[in-house]
Amino acid sequence: MSTTKSSAVDVIPFDQALADFEPVLGLEVHVELGTQTKMFCACPTAFGAEPNAQVCPVCLGLPGSMPVVNRTAVESTIRIGLALNCAIASWCRFARKNYFYPDMPKDYQVSQYDEPLCSNGYLDVTVQTQDGPQVFRVEIERVHMEEDTGKLTHEGGATGRIHGADYSLVDYNRAGIPLIEIVTKPIVGTGALAPLVARAYVTELRDLMRALGVSDVRMEEGSLRCDVNCSLNRPGDPWGTRSETKNVNSLRSVERAVRSEVERQAALLLAGGRIIQETRHFHEDTGRSTPGRSKEHAEDYRYFPEPDLVPVAPSDAWIDDLRTTLPELPSARRERLQQEWGISAFELMSVVNAGALELVEATIAAGVDQAAARKWWTGELLRTANDRQVELSDLPVTGEQIARIEALIAAGSLNDKLARQVFEGIIAGEGDVDDVVAARGLVIVSDDSALIAAIDAALAEQPDVAEKITGGKFQAAGAIVGAVMKATKGQADAAKVRALLLERLGVAE
Amino acid sequence: MTGITRAEVAHLARLARLELSEDELDHYAGQLDVILQSVARVSEVATPDIPATSHPIPLVNVFREDIVQAGLDRAEVLACAPAHQDDRFRVPRILDEE
Numbered sequence: 001m002s003t004t005k006s007s008a009v010d011v012i013p014f015d016q017a018l019a020d021f022e023p024v025l026g027l028e029v030h031v032e033l034g035t036q037t038k039m040f041c042a043c044p045t046a047f048g049a050e051p052n053a054q055v056c057p058v059c060l061g062l063p064g065s066m067p068v069v070n071r072t073a074v075e076s077t078i079r080i081g082l083a084l085n086c087a088i089a090s091w092c093r094f095a096r097k098n099y100f101y102p103d104m105p106k107d108y109q110v111s112q113y114d115e116p117l118c119s120n121g122y123l124d125v126t127v128q129t130q131d132g133p134q135v136f137r138v139e140i141e142r143v144h145m146e147e148d149t150g151k152l153t154h155e156g157g158a159t160g161r162i163h164g165a166d167y168s169l170v171d172y173n174r175a176g177i178p179l180i181e182i183v184t185k186p187i188v189g190t191g192a193l194a195p196l197v198a199r200a201y202v203t204e205l206r207d208l209m210r211a212l213g214v215s216d217v218r219m220e221e222g223s224l225r226c227d228v229n230c231s232l233n234r235p236g237d238p239w240g241t242r243s244e245t246k247n248v249n250s251l252r253s254v255e256r257a258v259r260s261e262v263e264r265q266a267a268l269l270l271a272g273g274r275i276i277q278e279t280r281h282f283h284e285d286t287g288r289s290t291p292g293r294s295k296e297h298a299e300d301y302r303y304f305p306e307p308d309l310v311p312v313a314p315s316d317a318w319i320d321d322l323r324t325t326l327p328e329l330p331s332a333r334r335e336r337l338q339q340e341w342g343i344s345a346f347e348l349m350s351v352v353n354a355g356a357l358e359l360v361e362a363t364i365a366a367g368v369d370q371a372a373a374r375k376w377w378t379g380e381l382l383r384t385a386n387d388r389q390v391e392l393s394d395l396p397v398t399g400e401q402i403a404r405i406e407a408l409i410a411a412g413s414l415n416d417k418l419a420r421q422v423f424e425g426i427i428a429g430e431g432d433v434d435d436v437v438a439a440r441g442l443v444i445v446s447d448d449s450a451l452i453a454a455i456d457a458a459l460a461e462q463p464d465v466a467e468k469i470t471g472g473k474f475q476a477a478g479a480i481v482g483a484v485m486k487a488t489k490g491q492a493d494a495a496k497v498r499a500l501l502l503e504r505l506g507v508a509e
Numbered sequence: 510m511t512g513i514t515r516a517e518v519a520h521l522a523r524l525a526r527l528e529l530s531e532d533e534l535d536h537y538a539g540q541l542d543v544i545l546q547s548v549a550r551v552s553e554v555a556t557p558d559i560p561a562t563s564h565p566i567p568l569v570n571v572f573r574e575d576i577v578q579a580g581l582d583r584a585e586v587l588a589c590a591p592a593h594q595d596d597r598f599r600v601p602r603i604l605d606e607e
Contacts, residue, residue: 035575036577037575037578042578044577044580051597052583052586052587052597054580055583055586057581068571069571069572069573070573070575071573071575072575073575093563100526101603154603167599168602169594169597169599169600170597300520305563305564312570
C-alpha cells in the first residue's frame, strides 16, 4: 500500500485548480441487465433474495458445469450498442479474466477482452452553462458483456473493512448476473464543466437504459455503477497520470467525485507532488476519496478465450431486427416534450437538470398545467430534495397529489404558501393531500370580517402606514398585508387582503 | 524461437499462487521450455492468414432462452463448503498483496 503524502494543503478550490490544469476524464459504467436469469445459467436475478438462494453449479463454478449464453442478454447489449451509435461486431468471443479473490468461485470472471460486442460509438450530452445549454459529444470506446461478481462481507476487526478483518462471508446471488461495461474514450476539453459533463453523461446513460428497458438502473442498489478516471495536465502538456475512483453511488456523487479529484490532484501537483496510478474509494458522507489499491504495476489477468463458450456472431438480419425494437430515445423525447409543452430549451434544461422530466410529465398527465407542474418540481420540491440530499424522485410526492393541490388552489381554498405546507406534510408522512389539509387545518381565510379585523389591528400597530397609503404610496401596503398574512399564519389570500385594505382606506390604485 | 525464462516461470507461479523453490523453478523452466518449443513448431507451418484456433468446433451463437430454472438447495451447497456462517460461505482472511 503506498500513499503519497502532500506536505501542503490536501485540496485547493476547484476554480483555482482549473486556472492551472485541464482535466481529462474517462468513465466506466457498469449496468446490470434486468434479465430474468443470469448471464450463463438459469438462476434468477431478483435483488434482495436470501443469501445464496439463487445459485447453481454454473455460477458456483462446480467442476463439470458448463455455461450457456443468455440470448436476451446478448440482444440487450446489441440494443445498447445501437442506441449508443456503436459498430456491432460480426464475430466476437468471451474471455477469462483470471484473478484470485473469493468474489468469484471460479477464480476467473467471464468477460470480453479485445473483442467487445460493440465499439466506437458516442452519446451527446447537454449541460447548462452561463451561455445557455451546451452539447458535448462523449465518445464510446466499447460496450462489452461480462458477469457480475459475488458480494463479500468482511467480519471481525473494528471497521468492517477488508483490512483488519478476521474472515469474510460470501453471497454468490449476484455472481453471474449479466453485466454490461460501457467505457468512454478520454473526455477532453470540458475544462470547468468536467464535473457537470460527467454527471450529464451518466444521467443520459441511465435514461437511455431505462428507455431501452434493459435495466432498472438503480444506483442505490448497484445496478448502475460508475468508476471515474481523472487526470490533470497543464495546457499544452501531455496527459497526466490518472486515478480511478470507485464506489461512486449516485449521480450527485459522479459530479462530486470529479470535482474532488480535480481539487486533490491540483493541490498535490502544485505542491510539487506526483500523482500515482491508483484506485481510490469515494466516500458519500465526506465527498472525498481515500487511496485504495496502487495500480503502478499493471495487473496481469492472463486473459484467454473462454473455451466453454462458442463465439457470438450476430447476423446483419438479427441486428437490423433489433434496431427496429429501439424506442424513442431520451434526446428525441426531450425534443418532443419541449415542443408539446411549448417551452424554451433553457426551461427544459432546468427540468432535466432537476431530474424532473418524468415527474413533470406524470404531473401533466394527472391534469396539471405544464407551467404549474414545472414550478412545483423545479422550485419548492427541488429545494426540499436538495436540503435532504436526495433525488427528486425519492420524494414521496406524486403527480396526482399535485393535481389535487392545484385543484384546491383553483377553488380558492389553498394558496402557494399553504400548498408548501401540504407538501411538507406529505413528505413528513402525514398522509395524502386531504389528510394533511384536514390535520393541519390548512385553508385560506376567506371570511371578510376576520380579514378586516386583522387589517384594523395591523393598521392600529402601524399608524404611519395608513397615512402613506392614503398619500399615494401604495407600496407601503405591503407592510400591512405582511402583518395580516402573519396574523393568519399565511392562511389568507394576499391579493384579497390588499384589496380589502385599500377599500378600507377608501383609496384606489 | 519462443522459450521461457526462469523469471517468467517465477512470475506465472506467483500469479497462480504456487510456491516454488529455487530448484523447482529451474526444473519447471526447463520442462516448460521444451513444451513451448514443441508447440512453437506449429507456427512454422501456420501462415499469417490462418487465424489462431480457440474453439475446435466451428459453432457460433449457442444460446439459452431467458427462463428461470431451479438451482441448488442452499443447505446442500453450504454443507459442501469448508465453512459457512449466516447462509454465506466463510472464507479465510483476505490478505493485501502489496
